[in-house]
Amino acid sequence: MKNSSATKTITINRRELLALGGAALGSPVLSRAFTQTNPFPQAPSLEVTRQGNVVEATLTSAPANLNINGKNAQLMTYNSSLPGSVLRVHEGDTVRLTYTNNLKEVSNLHLHGLHISPKVDQPMLEVKNAESHVYGFELPKGSSGTYWYHPHVHGNVATQMAAGLVGAMIVSGPLDAMPELRDAEEQVLVLKDLALVDGKPKEHDMMDWMNGQEGSLMLVNGAFKPTLRAAKATLRLRIINASNARYYNLKLESHPFYLIATDGGFIEKPVALESLLLAPGERAEVLVQLTSEGRFKLQNLPYNRGIMKMGGMSGMGNMSGMGGMTGSSETQPTTLMTVIAPSNPKPLALPSSLLPVEKLDLSRTVVTRRIEFSEQMMQAKFYLNQKSFDPNRVDFQGKLGTLEIWELHNKSDMDHPFHLHSYPFQVIDRNGKPEPYRAWKDVVNLKKNDLVRIAVPLRDFTGMTVYHCHVVEHEDRGMMGTLQVND
Ligand SMILES: [Cu+2]
Known part of the structure; x- marks a missing residue:
């Protein structure tokens, strides 16, 4: 939230209340004072300029002092708020998002979940202090949904996100009018x-x-x-x-x-x-x-989620804090x-149907890949196919316009959420059990021993992108690979 009066709480003690007189007890103002100490902050919208379907907006990452739960916190923020303001755009929009980095370290923006070119949403891009970068892209038809943005410079993701660098992105579409x-x-x-x-x-x-x-x-x-x-x-x-x-x-x-x-x-x-x-x-x-x-x-x-507990950790290094x-x-x-709930609530009927989700023809699959998740817990090292991330290594080469099946196998002791950039996928099955409904995903959780199969259509864009664990510490510690999509 903004560092403003938004977090101000109304407090009143019993004596003050009695001094106000018993008649006031039932007044809505006072009951609100008691029940609404922390009002729900609506996520503010990012200011945009719109001309037809061309939308421009700016995001700046910078250190900021915010009031968090009544106390000052020295965070990193987008446009001085936590979370960053909501970027609201529409299917078919052409977006020009200018990102400026006023942090003292390199960063960038990842437009998490959007089906846009890896040449735009470049995971390896580094935007240095006081530099700007323009992300220009078009939002595909049928992409309405809830997305978000956060930094993606390998090695800096966990600390920058932990300091507050996250924000929402909403793509609206025709179905929202129902x-x-x-x-x-x-x-x-x-x-x-x-x-x-x-x-x-x-x-x-x-x-x-x-x-x-x-x-x-x-x-x-x-x-x-x-x-x-x-x-x-x-x-x-x-x-x-x-x-x-x-x-x-x-x-x-x-x-x-x-x-x-x-x-x-x-x-x-x-x-x-x-x-x-x-x-x-x-x-x-x-x-x-x-x-x-x-x-x-x-x-x-x-x-x-199978995390390591303190008890089993005697002899580990720095455990302070x-x-x-x-x-x-x-x-x-x-x-x-x-x-x-509002008084006398009368909810709307549920929609009987929403949007058809494309059924992918798995018989057209051209390649089946396998990714094994493993870890060396005591060194906090995390691997995909026994390898630590190397930005100069191409792990997978795919062909534009083809369908692939990826088998994700978690051979470690804890859950890992798998994420692929730029190319949304559908989960086919989990340990042989088909998914209960069809859906487009960009993150799928893998429990210990899970074997999850996903269908990945490599559509519309060539370029180099990444897939990784979205426990961002694991990503920073090596649990990431590269996908090169060629013509
Ligand atoms: Cu992980």
Whole structure:
């Protein structure tokens, strides 16, 4: 959130309240003072200039002091806010995004999830201090959905994201006009945890590099446990896991989620879910039907991703600063935010169908590749096919316009979320079990021993890009490979 009065809380103690007189007790103003100490901050929109379908915007990464949960924090931000402002664009738009780096270290932008050329979304590009780079691209038809942006310079990703460099990107499209979606209350939820020590991002220690760093401040749009007073009885939540390593296993009290979109946009019809697991980098859009008045907690349920625990770590190097600051893998549900339903809520009907998702013809597959995930935990080294990332090595060469199957095999002891840039894929099956619905994805989680098969159409763009684990510490420590797509 902006460093403004947005985080100001209204506090009033019992004596002051009594002094105001008993008659005031039931007044809406006072009850709000008690229930809404941290208002839900709407993710601000990035200012854009639009001429027809040409959109221009600027993003600047720089150090900034922000008020996080009532305390000053020295972070790295896009345009001085946490999260960065939402870039809102439309299918078919031509976007000209000028990125300026005012950090004292190299950075760049990754436009996570967009099907755009790797020559634009260049993972190896380095934008130095005080330099700018223009990202120019066109948003393909059918790409409406929830995306995000973050840095991608190998070796700097984990520390820069841990310092706050994340932001949302929303591509709208024709389907958003259907009444069941248009008339819902849309909210963007950027889930970003922070590990702060003395108001600064905690320095990564060995455990952080091994497990990926989790922060005990689990923020929603930069706010700690905010309260959303819903104006409408149907919510459309666009949820982004923008955390370095934390998994979110979400549940809203007394309400199922109706999944309508995954990483790459709409699915064919809503799918009811009791809980929703989002690995780092993943997104989902869900509808929530608030059918009764009340306050409902959005909780993060415990999820075991197989991380190394302190107990087994005697004799390790620098373990300082662990304690409460690295709140990893909670064993109890944690409240992320609270939703207050409107009075006399009458939710909209669910859409009966959304968007057809292309059925890929797997008989046309030209190559089947295999990627094995492994780790040397004690050295915090992570490998794909026994190799550490080398930007000068081409790991896979693909042919433009062909369909590939990739077999992702997790032979390590912890979960790894696999991410491929520029080319969205579909999950075919997991350990031989077909996926329950068709969806475009750019992140898929691999549990220990999982063998997940994905179908990867190499469409529209040639160039060199990367695939990697989206626990960004693992990416920085080698768990990344290169894909060269040729004519
Ligand atoms: Cu990983």
